[in-house]
Amino acid sequence: MVESVYSNDNAEANRACRAQTSFKMPKNIRQVGKSNVTKKIYVEDYVMTFARYLAGDDYSSCRIAVLVGQYVKLESGNCLFISGAVEVKNIDAANEIVFTNDHWTQIYEDIKKYFPEYEIVGWFIGGPGYLLEDKEKILKTHLDNFAGQDKTLLTYDNIEKEEAFYLYENGSLCRQEGYYIYYEKNEEMQNYMIDHKQKPSEEAQYDDRVSREIRAVIQNKKGSADEVKSINRLVYAAGTLLAVIILVVGAAILNNYDQMKNMQNTLNALSQNLKEVESVFRTKENQQENTDQNSKKTNEAATDKEGSLNVEVVPGGIKPLEENNEKKEDEKSNDNVADSSANSQKAQKSEQAKNTETADANSEVVISGGVKYYTVKAGDSLAGISYKLYNSANYISVIKELNNIEDENLIYIGQKLIVP
Incomplete structure (x- = not known):
């Protein structure tokens, strides 16, 4: 057909x-x-x-x-x-x-x-x-x-x-x-x-080796389809559970929001107080550090006997120390034979010689018109000056009196002090 x-x-x-x-x-x-x-x-x-x-x-x-x-x-x-x-x-x-x-x-x-x-x-x-x-x-x-x-x-x-x-x-x-x-x-x-x-x-x-291999792959894919579905269901269930947990945690966080806010304010206040306390301690430490530095400078000035001082002599009538006056009176009383005018000239020469010796011994002191001057430099104090010039602290009150100083700590750099 x-x-x-x-x-x-x-x-x-x-x-x-x-x-x-x-x-x-x-x-x-x-x-x-x-x-x-x-x-x-x-x-x-x-x-x-x-x-x-x-x-x-x-x-x-x-x-x-x-x-x-x-x-x-x-x-x-x-x-x-x-x-x-x-x-x-x-x-x-x-x-x-x-x-x-x-x-x-x-x-x-x-x-x-x-x-x-x-x-x-x-x-x-x-x-x-x-x-x-x-x-x-x-x-x-x-x-x-x-x-x-x-x-x-x-x-x-x-x-x-x-x-x-x-x-x-x-x-x-x-x-x-x-x-x-x-x-x-x-x-x-x-x-x-x-x-x-x-x-x-x-x-x-x-x-046909190639056909067998490809068929095996196709069969494996078919067999693994159920496994993939099971895995997908498991992932879906896990995702659902995670979503529920997130909702519960979120609700708890919303309910406790005010408490968390108050706690945050308290923490901020404590942090501010700590900063203030820290600032006070730092200020005290700085003050103590400055005080220690000043004391150190004072001690260094008191023990330092070397250096250069600028001394300027200006005219004026300053009475000599009692020690010198006593020596002059003794010389006048003992010298009955010499003439009074000769004694006076000798006394002046002796005083000039002493002044010259002081200027030579202490280069920081300048004699002008019979008056001794000392120029204050950085780190000086009245005690340090007394120790430098006389190796003694007994002249502090004399220097204060000669310069009308009430507070011995109130002197400044470049100030000219009358010294005995």
Whole structure:
């Protein structure tokens, strides 16, 4: 029976639009050979497993199946996605291949049951290579049952273990240089293979290491989905608990806000008091330090007998010390023979000699007109001056009296003091 299952009219556009609305590009894809640029063929891994299994090791005949899938138009070109395969049973592939009404009835029932969302996109024939060399028989079968440029033919040589895809171009079936294998759960194909007592796993009679590894990854992802959901639930529960704890703590903080504010004010007051106490202690320490420095300077001035003093002599009548007067009276009383005028001249000469000796001995004192002057310098005190000039503190009261000083600590640098 010859039946056209493909048309280039509006049905093609309708199928393309319907396929595109539910199409989602697979994530795991492997390229085999060199792909056609304008027409790309994608076949699901379970379909290839089923085709190779179907061909088996029978080198006397061929096995046939119908391929189902969808057409998708992408920016890179037209793509054919083969997602399933239905075996055509009880067909004589050794002679002329004929699809009867019973064959098509069974094919459409299987497609409706296992692949309701897909359409027929080509067919498969597998067996020994010498049976696949009859190109005319295969071309006639293709044109009689799968007419159209988009329908594909998949062949598998079970002797050479080699598969190939063909497209109808320029009146002949042209072999494609390559194709793509994609990996999905494909539960439809798995159910079909299980129902027909064929295992959808690597137990098929071929060894494809890459396919096994990719399938293992997909199964692991499927198995870990429940773990991910459990982890998500646990994270959600932990987040909810944390939110409740935060709300409780926040409420407690709001209720105790006034107490916390009062505590903060108290801490600020204590901090201010500590600063004031610290300031008072620092002031006392500075005063004590200044006092110690002044005492140190006074002691240094009292013990220091070296240095330079500027002494200026100004005219004035200052009476000599009682010690000198007593000496003069003794000299006058003892000198009865000398003339009074001669005694007076001698006394003046003696006094000038003494003054000269004092000026020479103490370079800090200047004699002017018979009066001794001492110029105050930094670090001096009346006690220190008395010790410097006379090596005694007995002259403090005399210096105060000569200079009308009431407080012995009130002298200044550069002040000229009359000294005895």
